[in-house]
Amino acid sequence: xxxxxxxxxxxxxxxxxxxxxxxxxxxxxxxxxxxxxxxxxxxxxxxxxxxxxxxxxxxxxxxxxxxxxxxxxxxxxxxxxxxxxxxxxxxxxxxxxxxxxxxxxxxxxxxxxxxxxxxxxxxxxxxxxxxxxxxxxxxxxxxxxxxxx
Amino acid sequence: xxxxxxxxxxxxxxxxxxxxxxxxxxxxxxxxxxxxxxxxxxxxxxxxxxxxxxxxxxxxxxxxxxxxxxxxxxxxxxxxxxxxxxxxxxxxxxxxxxxxxxxxxx
Numbered sequence: 001x002x003x004x005x006x007x008x009x010x011x012x013x014x015x016x017x018x019x020x021x022x023x024x025x026x027x028x029x030x031x032x033x034x035x036x037x038x039x040x041x042x043x044x045x046x047x048x049x050x051x052x053x054x055x056x057x058x059x060x061x062x063x064x065x066x067x068x069x070x071x072x073x074x075x076x077x078x079x080x081x082x083x084x085x086x087x088x089x090x091x092x093x094x095x096x097x098x099x100x101x102x103x104x105x106x107x108x109x110x111x112x113x114x115x116x117x118x119x120x121x122x123x124x125x126x127x128x129x130x131x132x133x134x135x136x137x138x139x140x141x142x143x144x145x146x147x148x149x
Numbered sequence: 150x151x152x153x154x155x156x157x158x159x160x161x162x163x164x165x166x167x168x169x170x171x172x173x174x175x176x177x178x179x180x181x182x183x184x185x186x187x188x189x190x191x192x193x194x195x196x197x198x199x200x201x202x203x204x205x206x207x208x209x210x211x212x213x214x215x216x217x218x219x220x221x222x223x224x225x226x227x228x229x230x231x232x233x234x235x236x237x238x239x240x241x242x243x244x245x246x247x248x249x250x251x252x253x254x255x
Contacts, residue, residue, distance in 0.1 A: 043162050050195075051160055
């Protein structure tokens with residue numbers, strides 16, 4: 001009960017308790033009722049303030065944990081892409097290798113959009129995937145054409 | 150307290166006793182607000198601002214609430230004890246703290 005609000009609560013509760021006693025001269029039933037109501041309102045207000053702050057802290061903590069989990073997931077995706085890139089670098093077919101290497105930045109760019117919960121985000125991911133597939137297909141076709149007699 | 154647990158406070162005020170269904174409304178707000186994360190919360194029900202006598206009906210409310218919020222703690226106003234009911238709540242797995250300890254939250 002150190003804060004200003006809590007002091008007000010203590011004061012009002014004291015008034016409500018003392019309203020009917022000899023310590024509070026000149027009181028009447030209405031006065032007592034008003035003091036009791038004010039004390040109830042003050043208790044509710046202080047309680048609500050505390051609850052609200054606890055919810056804000058809890059929501060912030062939950063969002064911090066979600067962010068941490070997302071970061072771990074992103075790091076795993078980037079590590080996997082890095083290893084794919086490394087393997088692609090060793091490919092002997094130049095056309096196919098370049099096509100696949102062109103696709104990797106597109107995947108990396110869209111990796112951040114996977115978690116976006118709106119239609120625009122989903123659309124961007126789908127478009128990225130389609131362009132990636134098209135690029136790989138083009139590379140494969142080019143490779144087949146070079147192999148033809 | 151478990152380091153993974155997230156504490157949220159519910160202060161019992163006089164309107165919980167004048168306004169029927171107030172407790173359940175508040176529990177509904179919590180489930181709506183936290184959704185799937187509700188199970189990782191520690192709900193601190195504090196009687197610091199109001200010190201009523203508890204009834205067996207209210208004890209049964211705690212039993213229901215435990216189904217959604219597995220971790221509930223009761224914080225008494227300093228010096229308050231509910232003879233009989235404190236033991237029943239502890240038997241249900243609800244920890245009881247004195248007002249000065251803030252439900253074991255650092």
